[in-house]
Amino acid sequence: MIFRRPLFWLILILSAAFIYLPLRGQNVPLREDLILVAIAIILASNLNLMIGYTGYVNFGHIVFYGLGGYFGLYLTSIRGWNLVLAALAAGVAVSFLALLFGLGILRLRGAYFALATIGVLEAIQAFVINFDPWGRSTGMYLSFESYQAWGGAMRALWIDYYLIIGIMALSMILSLGIKISKFGLGLFAIRENEDAAAVLGVNTTVYKAIVYSVSAFLPAVAGALMFFKNGMIDPFVAFEFMLSLEGIVMLMLGGQGSVTGAALGAGMYEWLRSSLLTSPKLSDFQLVIAGGLLLVVVLFAPGGLIGWVYRLVPPSREVIE
Amino acid sequence: MTPLLEVRGVSKRFGGLLAVSDVSFTLNQGEILGLIGPNGAGKTTLFNVVNGVYKSDQGSITFSGRDIAGMSPHKIVHLGLARTHQIVQPLNEMTVLDNVTVGACFGREYLGLSAARAVAREVLEQVGMGSRTKVLARSLTIAGKKRLEVARALAAKPALLLLDEVLAGLNPTEVAQMIELVRSIRDRGVSIFMIEHLMQAVMNLSDRIVVLNFGQKLAEGRPEDVARDPQVVEAYLGDPDIAEKLMEKN
Numbered sequence: 001m002i003f004r005r006p007l008f009w010l011i012l013i014l015s016a017a018f019i020y021l022p023l024r025g026q027n028v029p030l031r032e033d034l035i036l037v038a039i040a041i042i043l044a045s046n047l048n049l050m051i052g053y054t055g056y057v058n059f060g061h062i063v064f065y066g067l068g069g070y071f072g073l074y075l076t077s078i079r080g081w082n083l084v085l086a087a088l089a090a091g092v093a094v095s096f097l098a099l100l101f102g103l104g105i106l107r108l109r110g111a112y113f114a115l116a117t118i119g120v121l122e123a124i125q126a127f128v129i130n131f132d133p134w135g136r137s138t139g140m141y142l143s144f145e146s147y148q149a150w151g152g153a154m155r156a157l158w159i160d161y162y163l164i165i166g167i168m169a170l171s172m173i174l175s176l177g178i179k180i181s182k183f184g185l186g187l188f189a190i191r192e193n194e195d196a197a198a199v200l201g202v203n204t205t206v207y208k209a210i211v212y213s214v215s216a217f218l219p220a221v222a223g224a225l226m227f228f229k230n231g232m233i234d235p236f237v238a239f240e241f242m243l244s245l246e247g248i249v250m251l252m253l254g255g256q257g258s259v260t261g262a263a264l265g266a267g268m269y270e271w272l273r274s275s276l277l278t279s280p281k282l283s284d285f286q287l288v289i290a291g292g293l294l295l296v297v298v299l300f301a302p303g304g305l306i307g308w309v310y311r312l313v314p315p316s317r318e319v320i321e
Numbered sequence: 322m323t324p325l326l327e328v329r330g331v332s333k334r335f336g337g338l339l340a341v342s343d344v345s346f347t348l349n350q351g352e353i354l355g356l357i358g359p360n361g362a363g364k365t366t367l368f369n370v371v372n373g374v375y376k377s378d379q380g381s382i383t384f385s386g387r388d389i390a391g392m393s394p395h396k397i398v399h400l401g402l403a404r405t406h407q408i409v410q411p412l413n414e415m416t417v418l419d420n421v422t423v424g425a426c427f428g429r430e431y432l433g434l435s436a437a438r439a440v441a442r443e444v445l446e447q448v449g450m451g452s453r454t455k456v457l458a459r460s461l462t463i464a465g466k467k468r469l470e471v472a473r474a475l476a477a478k479p480a481l482l483l484l485d486e487v488l489a490g491l492n493p494t495e496v497a498q499m500i501e502l503v504r505s506i507r508d509r510g511v512s513i514f515m516i517e518h519l520m521q522a523v524m525n526l527s528d529r530i531v532v533l534n535f536g537q538k539l540a541e542g543r544p545e546d547v548a549r550d551p552q553v554v555e556a557y558l559g560d561p562d563i564a565e566k567l568m569e570k571n
Binding site for chain 2: 180181182185186188189192193195196197198199200201202203204318
């Protein structure tokens with residue numbers, strides 16, 4: 001049972017802290033910092049389902065987030081939907097699309113799969129750039145009325161923030177839930193040796209397609225919420241390849257395959273980026289640092305921070321999930 | 322008695338190479354059937370065709386009365402046909418217990434996680450690995466990995482177990498232990514189809530033996546008859562007196 005796992009309660013405490021800290025004294029700058037951390041945790045946790053659990057490197061993971069943002073903004077702003085409903089619809093739509101793509105590209109393995117995921121990202125970006133209802137390359141702006149429904153922009157942004165924290169909590173709980181389930185065991189078997197897993201009775205095709213689709217759901221919801229906050233979207237911010245790469249770096253840093261590792265990696269990377277971004281001279285300097293860090297991690301601690309802890313204290317495998 | 326496994330006219334071709342050519346045989350309930358032959362005779366390919374890793378080009382395969390030719394491997398496991406690999410395929414970064422739990426979870430009974438854990442512990446006890454449940458599969462010795470292969474397949478609760486050279490690479494003590502294990506598995510009612518190069522073991526364990534050479538069935542019958550068959554002696558055994566020598570030691 002998931003309620004018996006200490007990590008489950010830790011996730012709830014962390015999420016409560018994320019809600020309480022900026023609320024105290026209406027600290028908007030802190031809220032804006034934490035929202036980026038939350039998004040990073042959402043993206044890294046769900047990417048972990050593919051990379052860490054199943055062993056399939058998805059370079060195009062950001063496509064779910066961007067598409068979610070587009071669906072969300074389109075439905076709230078142009079169709080006048082309620083934000084929560086629009087975000088859920090975005091999640092369902094993107095998950096369904098992911099299932100279709102997944103059944104196609106998950107026949108590929110290793111580097112070929114990774115390349116195909118870049119292809120998916122590029123193809124969808126190219127499609128959106130030419131898609132009239134979504135404003136082609138200029139994108140879409142949120143109509144201000146969408147905020148009015150929530151009692152003004154200020155209140156809407158706070159509510160949006162709580163929703164994003166909720167999705168962050170759900171992302172980690174989903175990761176934990178899958179990790180301790182039979183489904184998760186099947187995924188791990190695929191990661192370790194896909195052919196052996198099939199011979200042991202795992203329906204690998206279906207498992208891979210399901211996890212690819214599941215890993216799309218919460219990032220898409222988060223995308224809808226985040227671009228609602230930003231108030232605008234265009235194909236270049238929505239489908240930024242660099243963000244996809246950063247998600248992978250977060251996982252490598254924290255430790256792929258671990259719920260805690262994904263969250264820690266996301267937190268550390270976001271912290272690093274925000275501290276480096278404060279200096280105008282060092283704009284985008286986090287990428288240089290990230291590259292160097294990644295090299296160090298891959299060479300000296302291939303399992304990331306958590307993998308390093310596992311190696312140092314082997315019994316911790318049983319404790320840290 | 323209806324046979325548990327019936328293979329009829331099965332062929333498998335890789336490009337220009339006919340790896341398995343028109344092979345037919347049956348395996349009866351409760352039997353240990355040996356499969357021998359020179360390297361490259363198509364033994365492992367035949368296993369791969371039977372358990373669905375490869376699709377046969379021709380012929381029919383019936384298991385417990387159901388046609389399984391062309392079925393995918395995971396479905397064949399659910400029907401109760403499990404196998405081990407000649408080249409061990411451990412799930413390296415998972416514990417021994419988890420490796421076997423996968424077998425129980427996705428095997429014939431398709432158990433839930435906690436029931437599968439219980440079965441896995443039981444099976445690990447049975448194969449003599451009860452004390453190694455928490456070890457990572459990667460860190461096992463080759464003998465341990467072979468045992469793990471057997472445990473994983475057993476956890477699926479198969480009616481028929483395909484063993485692909487479980488004795489290869491083991492030292493004499495380990496061989497003796499593994500032979501005991503194979504016997505005990507059969508005594509629990511699991512039928513066994515085994516590829517083996519260790520002639521003394523296969524002669525003593527098997528009720529009947531099938532001999533493959535260049536993808537074709539060369540002989541089939543009781544071990545002593547097969548060992549005396551001049552064609553088998555010429556193609557594989559080499560020594561016309563081998564039957565007597567092997568039976569003596571029994």
